[in-house]
Amino acid sequence: MENNRIRDSEHKAPLFGARHVQCILIFLGLSAAYIQRVNLSVAIVAMMDRNSTNPDFEEYQWSEETKSYLLSSFFWGYCITQIPGSQLAHRFGGKITLLCSVTLSAILALLTPLSVCLGDWMLFCALRFCQGLTQGSTYPSIHTLLSKWAPVEERGTLCTFCYTGVYFGTLVSMLVNSWIAISPLGWPGIFYFSGLFSLIWGLSWYLVGANAPSECKWMSEEERIFIEATLVTSAKRELEQEHAPTKTPWLKILTSLPFWVLLVAQCTTCWGFIIIMTGIPLYMKGILGQDIKSNTLMSSAPYLSCIFLTFVVCGLANFLNKRGYTSVNTSRKLLNTIGLWVPVVPIILLGYMRSDQSELALALLIIAVGMSAACNLGFLTNHIDLSPNFAGILLGIANFLTGIINFLATLTVGFIITDEKNVHQWRIVFYITGGMYFFGNLLFILFGQTKIQAWNSVRRSPYAMRNYQSEE
Template sequence: MEKNPKYESERKGSFFGARHVQCFMVFLGLTVAFAQRVNLSVAIVAMLDRNSTNPDFEEYNWSEKTKSYVLSGFFWGYFVTQIPGGQLAQKYGGKIMLLVSITTSSVLALLTPLSCHIGDWKLLFAVRVLQGLIQGCIFPSTHTILSKWVPPVERGSIGTFCFTGVQFGSVVMMAISGTIASSSFGWPGIFYVSGLASLLWALVWYFIGASSPSDYKWISDEEKVYIESSLVTVSKSEGEEHKPTKTPWIKIITSPPFLVILIAQSSFGWGFWTLLIQIPSYMKHILKLDIKVNALMSSLPYLVNMCLTFAFCGINDFLIKRDYINRGTSRKLFNTIGFWLPVAPLILLGYMRADQSNLAVGLLVMLIGVNSAAYLGFLTNHIDLSPNYAGVLMGVANCMANLMSVLAPLLVGFIVTNTEDVGQWRIIFYVTAGFYFVGNLLFIIFGQVKIQKWNYPKELQQQRDHIKFQPVNAEKEVY
């Protein structure tokens, strides 16, 4: 087959290098961060029913409404610091913000069992809110790092790979939680394991993490030139890498392509967190699965989700590098797979019975598995629109997405007053399907990958109005 000259320069930088090390560390960072988020989802089953695991530990008598408050506590804090987190990551760099966030959050994870013992659900709620506040900069920091490290042609592969840490952390935590809770460590061990793993990551990240190629002393000159010449960013002189620039807030919040990302990300957030938080309860009360089986079955959909992410990344690279589709089509194609294919399984879940537990788990595996395709859709679109403000865009969009994460558990607590009534769960699944359908429809109609003018300083915008600007190695822009 004849070589495509468009990608010859990208092939030269395709070796395993420093950018892959950084992306792998970001992957692990998201893994431990999400382990801290989901640990309560399984642990709370044991906390409310000591006979389901090791009976030697405390049991709490919380109502379903109180349980919903506790489960939503993390997100009350999390959505508040998304926008400030993006600004801080832009100013100080992604490395330091990830390090501070995950380290302090891990300490709180270790203190969670003590907080329950001292202050019951109220102090637990406060700790979860504080964890959310601290972790608010994680996604904006991740996008800031990726915008500096990952060339445009690799965003669909190694860029998206970083976000599989979300599923991997969920899979590992859910899979081992039941075993830990049944062991001599009891349900407190779930929080100790996630906290200690996070501290270990932070130690390694301190020594080998870097906000950009210019900050990394072990990168080769060849790879550094490859990365920096490929990225569509405003040139900065040495030592000014993290110098703050004025954020064009009005242009950002009135930009139709960005508003579509915001809606899509909010829709995804509603579905993702509704399922992640509520699956253990749904499996226990509707499918009648004990906590060990529950934990394993709850993790299975996210294991498939992670595996399919790798598959979708490979398909995406194959289609784009052979010019079968362009970048804009790719974003909309995979977003459609991730949003619309789960709609039918979601609706069917509302009609499952206890004797159909295998079918119900199969539906969960299907809908959560293909949901991963959306990571190649809206989730990398922020960097397409504005490499310079990718962290800020992620902060704003994730703020709204996690506002949904606060509202979703509360809606479940309001509607599902009887956890054994499948009809009440049916309403939750219908609402989630509706979010997925509308979110993707708007993304298909209005989504773009063209770099927006407000990505550049005013003086560069004026230059671009008079000359045709063609970035080195940049892909063809799609309107």
């Protein structure tokens, strides 16, 4: 009877409603966060190359070691606040923590040119560290919000759309910042753009965003019922528990094999993404001899393909699941395999490119980055699969470890790449990345799960409990 009630509510749920508006805002919020995060990848090239930037602004002669400190400093702070940020999102809701995460970081972005002028790379490094601290709650906040807003049957599509903001923000940052760098605004304009964009988003999110359907005053009652009912259909047994525990089951989470497998998959994926995001502009300049304009256009093209392929992958996943060709578990592993194993060969081949093979290198990058979009329907949704109630906390723990991985990845590039024009050094970096992709996905295939774990505790929504009691 409960399933019939849910199906009845599905007919009343609008095809486009409040849940989609929330997801669009989350998409733009994540885009804003990544515009701030990625801006240094372009700005540092402009800041250190007078031939590619406005001569009215100072040129800095930083060593490769200093560059690696600057590029990694964001992640020093980022990993520290992951778990505290996830706890705050779990306790106070994702709206306020996401708002503070993006807007506080935006204010620091606006102060970046002044910090470089006053304290050179050391104060610059400290400011990027603080930006990392503020953005530590971004992903846990989003996962907490999606666990409340995304109906089970739409979870993969809505989550994937929201996390496409990573690629959109990276694309916008690279394209717009390359133009700003050679404009009269110079490299300081890169940081002003990211800060202003984020503050405009913050105002919109403050006015329209909501922690959950129950707090959204302008959505229809039909859509609210649809969302709340579908989120508990797989947890009727837990509705019978009079006092469901709300404390975080830390020990059970940290001893959960499916969660540790998810951690490995996420860490290896983030390693590759950071290597590509921060290293490719340097690779384009050193190995392929591209100037800042062509460098940025080539570096941003893979992210455009990633956005396009995200929707292709969503369509494929929906087709397979709705036709019953694959279970959710099989679908997660299949798509994660596409996202991690397909890029292995293109990434390794990048280490064998010559300066006259820029078109081939671009094609390899498009394949490597574009196909990774499938991971959004693989491991990145798996936190909510394992524990809808603690999804934000699971992601906070995972992002704490990936923050360390991101820090190590950027330092590794700085340690190995002592000469940007040495292709053999780049080859080592790409072999390490390909090997980590292969290993991480292998474990996910063998031991990954999508079943809700026993330590998950589902809070009863008033609507779902009324339905349950009426059926009794």
